[in-house]
Amino acid sequence: MGEFDLITRYFQRPAKRSPLGVGDDCALLAPAPGMQLAVSCDMLVEGRHFLSTVDPARLGHKALAVNLSDLAACGAKPLAFTLALAMPGVDESWLEGFSRGLFALADEHGCELVGGDTTRGPLNICITVFGEVPAGAALLRSGAHAGDDIWVSGTLGDARLALEAFRGTLELPADVFAQARMRMEQPAPRVALGQALRGTASSAVDVSDGLVGDLGHILASSKVGATLDADAATGVIAAAASCGLGTEILRTCALSGGDDYELVFTAPPAARAAVEQAGKESATRVTRIGRIDAEAGLRIVDASGAPISQRFGSFDHFV
Incomplete structure (x- = not known):
């Protein structure tokens, strides 16, 4: 199975928030009026962030969850994400489980896959997530006061x-x-x-x-x-x-x-x-x-x- 067949089979889904969806050079996103985009990126590396024995469905869940957690810390609503995935080779059983866990959590939070990349290499998962929050209302690290x-x-x-x-x-x-x-x-x-x-x-x-x-x-x-x-x-x-x-x-x-x-x-x-x-x-x-x-x-x-x-x-x- 080639790279683009892999993407089509396991990661191609209709996207409402980007008119292009997966498969063009860029995704197009626009926050609603009065909202700001909240953007975060996290990488998971085998042996550093997860064990090789982890169930692939759980790994798909966690790969997105750690990014959604950053949105949560800002009080943002999830919108969309991109996925960059390096793998030693094409393992269809692993891909089925990983994509199933990934999309189950994505659907739970209304967060759409709108682009990314795949390549051969040591197992490495990098997700960039996009959310929106009312302008000026984001939770930040800098607002704590004595007595809180x-x-x-x-x-x-x-x-x-x-x-x-x-x-x-x-x-x-x-x-x-x-x-x-x-x-x-x-x-x-x-x-x-x-x-x-x-x-x-x-x-x-x-x-x-x-x-x-x-x-x-x-x-x-x-x-x-x-x-x-x-x-x-x-x-x-x-x-x-x-x-x-x-x-x-x-x-x-x-x-x-x-x-x-x-x-x-x-x-x-x-x-x-x-x-x-x-x-x-x-x-x-x-x-x-x-x-x-x-x-x-x-x-x-x-x-x-x-x-x-x-x-x-x-x-x-x-x-």
Whole structure:
């Protein structure tokens, strides 16, 4: 099967938002009146971002999900995306599964494939996603103020927990591992929550490289500090605590583990009811995990407010 036959069979679909669809030299997109385009690009590399054993349908889902998560962090509505795909060769079974998972999530969010490229090479997936947001209403990293609450969607640390199980550094019961693996391989982008938080949240970022590192982007952009409860936002990882895992590894997963694709955001205390309502409207758990401080730096405490001496980092591709 040649390149263009491959595109036609697995990726050619009618597109409404670009009059050209897939198959021309460019896609043509225009935001609605009064809207701004929100654009983001993410790359997934085999062995770096995903394991070779991952189900291709889950990989197709994740490839788009990590980009939709960026739109969610800006409060943007998904419109369209492009796909650049490098593969060692044509594996029709893999392509069927990958495209099925990709388009299932795309259809769920009304996001159309409007172009891209394919080539031979090590497995590498690069997606650029386009969304729209009312002009001036995008959620940014730079709006946090001293006194704001810090919130997070969903739960944290589950994907890192699964990765450690894959690495053999810890053992999990089959049911806990299955839940954690699902969170690692098929994350849920919080698109509806991001849109519901417009006008309420003062800043936001998606958690892709670990809570400590990604919250740090908000602190740096907003020129503020924070106090963070280390144990406030746990999910599958909480079930793992009953398996005899130590507090330090569980906290490391929750605060330093990447691949969560949740939203961490800030909002004034007066907006607590509005944040909780946004969570209900989007059917997303939201948890208050700390506060923004005027004093620079990040202070991490336990549930009683006592400082934690353990150090936490975040994922970096070149460290």
